[in-house]
Amino acid sequence: MDKFKQFLKNIAPITDKEFADSISVFTELHLKKGDFFVKQDKICRNIAFIVSGTIRIYYINQKSEETTYSFCQENCLTTSFKSFIFQTPSQLTLQALENTVLLTIDYDKLNVLYKDYPIWQNIGRIITQNEFLNMEKYASVLNNETAKEKYLRLLKEQPNILQKASIEDIASYLGITRRTLSRIRQEISK
Amino acid sequence: MDKFKQFLKNIAPITDKEFADSISVFTELHLKKGDFFVKQDKICRNIAFIVSGTIRIYYINQKSEETTYSFCQENCLTTSFKSFIFQTPSQLTLQALENTVLLTIDYDKLNVLYKDYPIWQNIGRIITQNEFLNMEKYASVLNNETAKEKYLRLLKEQPNILQKASIEDIASYLGITRRTLSRIRQEISK
DNA sequence: ATCATTTGAGGACATTTGTCCTTGTTAACC
DNA sequence: GGTTAACAAGGACAAATGTCCTCAAATGAT
Numbered sequence: 520m521d522k523f524k525q526f527l528k529n530i531a532p533i534t535d536k537e538f539a540d541s542i543s544v545f546t547e548l549h550l551k552k553g554d555f556f557v558k559q560d561k562i563c564r565n566i567a568f569i570v571s572g573t574i575r576i577y578y579i580n581q582k583s584e585e586t587t588y589s590f591c592q593e594n595c596l597t598t599s600f601k602s603f604i605f606q607t608p609s610q611l612t613l614q615a616l617e618n619t620v621l622l623t624i625d626y627d628k629l630n631v632l633y634k635d636y637p638i639w640q641n642i643g644r645i646i647t648q649n650e651f652l653n654m655e656k657y658a659s660v661l662n663n664e665t666a667k668e669k670y671l672r673l674l675k676e677q678p679n680i681l682q683k684a685s686i687e688d689i690a691s692y693l694g695i696t697r698r699t700l701s702r703i704r705q706e707i708s709k
Numbered sequence: 710m711d712k713f714k715q716f717l718k719n720i721a722p723i724t725d726k727e728f729a730d731s732i733s734v735f736t737e738l739h740l741k742k743g744d745f746f747v748k749q750d751k752i753c754r755n756i757a758f759i760v761s762g763t764i765r766i767y768y769i770n771q772k773s774e775e776t777t778y779s780f781c782q783e784n785c786l787t788t789s790f791k792s793f794i795f796q797t798p799s800q801l802t803l804q805a806l807e808n809t810v811l812l813t814i815d816y817d818k819l820n821v822l823y824k825d826y827p828i829w830q831n832i833g834r835i836i837t838q839n840e841f842l843n844m845e846k847y848a849s850v851l852n853n854e855t856a857k858e859k860y861l862r863l864l865k866e867q868p869n870i871l872q873k874a875s876i877e878d879i880a881s882y883l884g885i886t887r888r889t890l891s892r893i894r895q896e897i898s899k
Numbered sequence: 900a901t902c903a904t905t906t907g908a909g910g911a912c913a914t915t916t917g918t919c920c921t922t923g924t925t926a927a928c929c
Numbered sequence: 930g931g932t933t934a935a936c937a938a939g940g941a942c943a944a945a946t947g948t949c950c951t952c953a954a955a956t957g958a959t
Contacts, residue, residue, distance in 0.1 A: 580853045588849075601845075604838060644834055648794060651841040654848055655791075659778075661851040662884040663770045666946075686907060694852040699946055701908055856916075876937060889916055891938055 523568050523622055526594055531641045541632055541639070545622045550615040556597070557613040563602035565623040569595050572619025573683050577691070578610050587692035589657075590616075590680050597621075600650060616683045661694055667703050669693045713758050713812055716784055721831045731822055731829070735812045740805040746787070747803040753792035755813040759785050762809025763873050767881070768800050777882035779847075780806075780870050787811075790840060806873045851884055857893050859883045 520542060527533050533541075548567070550556060556574060557563045574597045576588040588611060591597040602609035606626060624632075632639040660669060670693060673680065680689065690700040710732060717723050723731075738757065740746060746764060747753045764787045766778040778801060781787040792799035796816060814822075822829040850859060860883060863870065870879065880890040 578849075580849070582853070584853075586849075586853060601842060640830070644837065647834065647837045647841060651837060651844060652791060654841060654844040658844055658848040658851060659768075659770075659776075661848060662881075663772070663774075663776060685905095691852075696947055697907080698909080698948075702946085704907095705909075875935095886917055887937080888918075888939080892916085894937095895939075 522570060522594060526568065527642060530645050531638055533638050533642070537636055537638055541636065544628045544632065545624050548621040548623050550619040550621065552615055552617050554615045555612065556615065556621070557599045557602070557609050557611065559610065559612045560608045562606055563599035563609045564625045566596060566598035566603055566629065567621040567623040569593055569597055570620040570622060573616040574613050574619060575616050575684060575688060576611050576613050577688070578612065585691060587688045590677055590684060590692065592677065596646060666693065666695045666699050667706070669695070670700065670703050712760060712784060716758065717832060720835050721828055723828050723832070727826055727828055731826065734818045734822065735814050738811040738813050740809040740811065742805055742807050744805045745802065746805065746811070747789045747792070747799050747801065749800065749802045750798045752796055753789035753799045754815045756786060756788035756793055756819065757811040757813040759783055759787055760810040760812060763806040764803050764809060765806050765874060765878060766801050766803050767878070768802065775881060777878045780867055780874060780882065782867065786836060856883065856885045856889050857896070859885070860890065860893050
């Protein structure tokens with residue numbers, strides 16, 4: 520709970536009272552390794568704060584290959600954004616890579632918060648902005664960096680992902696093949 | 710003006726009265742080919758609706774190369790998003806690829822609209838969402854498509870960009886070199 | 900514990916892409 | 930109108946990455 524409060528306070532000046540009122544509509548959800556938080560083609564009803572654990576988001580691309588969209592870890596929010604905001608079927612799948620604890624809120628309850636607490640409007644807007652900036656950064660990396668640079672960046676930014684995700688998952692996140700990632704790892708280990 | 714009204718109505722149900730009140734705080738700006746709308750390291754004070762023309766957004770990457778971030782055309786919004794929302798120096802440069810007509814509004818005036826007209830809060834939120842979804846799409850393309858696929862996609866989605874942007878600009882947008890783009894174009898022309 | 904399945908490393912070769920360069924063409928400027 | 934600079938095409942070779950594959954180790958299930 521404290522983690523979530525701190526997370527929100529870093530976004531907007533939510534009062535303790537507002538937080539206490541709000542937190543009561545969140546639900547704690549425990550996922551086991553391999554469990555799904557959102558499945559493809561289902562409408563994503565919830566957005567979640569990750570208290571602990573790791574969620575892998577992926578989709579099936581035009582070539583029918585699984586592509587990792589992102590790895591979400593502790594102290595981050597996770598959802599199938601497009602599906603959640605439009606309440607349409609999700610193209611993304613969200614799956615726990617390890618046992619994971621979430622604080623979730625569903626679409627209707629979030630809209631009640633938006634209505635009752637103006638601060639939540641700010642929080643919602645800022646979160647969307649942050650998601651945009653993250654995606655912009657990711658696109659810039661994909662556009663400008665070599666396979667090796669992208670891998671080293673991931674190691675630096677999410678060092679523990681290596682212990683949690685498979686080589687396959689990481690390769691598709693970086694937009695390269697397993698073979699290329701294997702070569703890079705070999706080269707680095709020297 | 711009508712173009713802009715239609716654009717806004719497609720986003721949120723703004724009334725004719727609200728539109729008439731709002732439009733008065735926008736400024737029409739005419740850029741000649743080559744003129745800058747936003748320069749790197751300056752704070753981006755304005756957001757603009759493109760009435761006609763084309764804006765190229767680019768940045769200098771870690772290897773000191775110009776990288777095209779996007780091509781914005783008629784009936785779209787354009788700004789250096791991060792710089793505008795945080796009012797911090799822009800990493801992006803926005804330049805007209807041809808004579809361009811804009812409707813612009815500055816940061817302070819937009820915040821007045823947010824305050825006075827709740828509908829503008831919605832518009833602002835939805836625009837941010839759309840920007841996110843565009844960026845998500847772009848990242849997905851960069852991650853999954855080959856050079857040729859990316860080029861064909863650009864041809865399909867922004868066919869007239871070829872007449873307006875240089876091969877260099879297009880190559881950096883697609884994350885490939887001039888040489889590769891030249892080969893693709895040769896192959897296609899057969 | 901045993902067997903089957905999944906996963907990661909890496910060989911061999913093909914393909915794609917990049918680098919460096921030259922050339923011809925177009926466009927811009929005095 | 931002639932000169933210069935910018936731009937696009939493409940040759941030759943190098944480097945990076947992908948494809949297909951095998952093998953060994955790790956993991957999971959019975």
